[in-house]
Amino acid sequence: MLLLAFTWDGTPRFTREEVLAADHTARYLGGWRRPGDLGLVAVDGRTPLGAIWARALPAATPGYGYVADDVPELGMAVAPAHRGRGVGSALLAGCLRQARATGRRAVSLSVEDGNSAARALYVRHGFVTVGRDGGSDTMLREL
Template sequence: MSAVRIERTGPDSAARMADVHAVCFQRFWSAGEIAAMMQMPTTLGLVARSGDATVGMALYRIAADEAELLTIGVVPERRGQGVGEQILWRGEHEAAARGARRMFLEVSTLNTAAKSLYLGHGYVQIGCRRGYYGDGSDALVLEKTLASDGQGSGSKLITPLSE
């Protein structure tokens, strides 16, 4: 299995990103939707590449001192291999380099793998949106304080998520 590279990307990668999104989510974003988001100067697009294949993707919005992870996905055959962690880590660093001091995201209470990833990276729950997703599941609102080097500035103590 070849190594994974995390690369910044633009609207020209929207189709590849949409392909990854489609295998990761029931309600996926089209290439047109992704390209439109990536036209905005506040959007950061990242792809994980293994050889010629796109195996993961993420979109972030960065404005002033705040950033939001809009979506992140890894193709099923590459899950559990650290690809999502690499994409998340790179996004945090890119956001911090652009002046963001806090990162926000939403995750379904049913997505145990993603919750574990975010908790392992120092995110803490700051809210809950009841019935947010199409399947009726709640969205946990998570936040992480970023230091100037992109790492969390808080302690390594992890606050458990409420279900």
């Protein structure tokens, strides 16, 4: 799912091995499930439909959607065959509930230019753009 998140448009920019080996991408899920990590997986039987995860990353090793040390950064992917069916919305709503229940004040994420479906989903769920880095916006959802 992490690989799908980085190749959301189907462009094979990375291999699975490269994503797993890269320090920057590994910080999102490496050593999963640390205290404070949040996440959900949507399945149909044994078939994974999508996943969402959130982890607070420090300023010294931020992710793409860094806002503050105490604000977890979300990552999410939905398998291409299951997009447009509410899977992402259900995952996002569930993760926002988890974040609220654990006392988080906000969550953030990064969305690339051109990923209009994801951007629309985030806006529907109350995210606002708070920054820009290259070809991506950093978005924040206050809780």
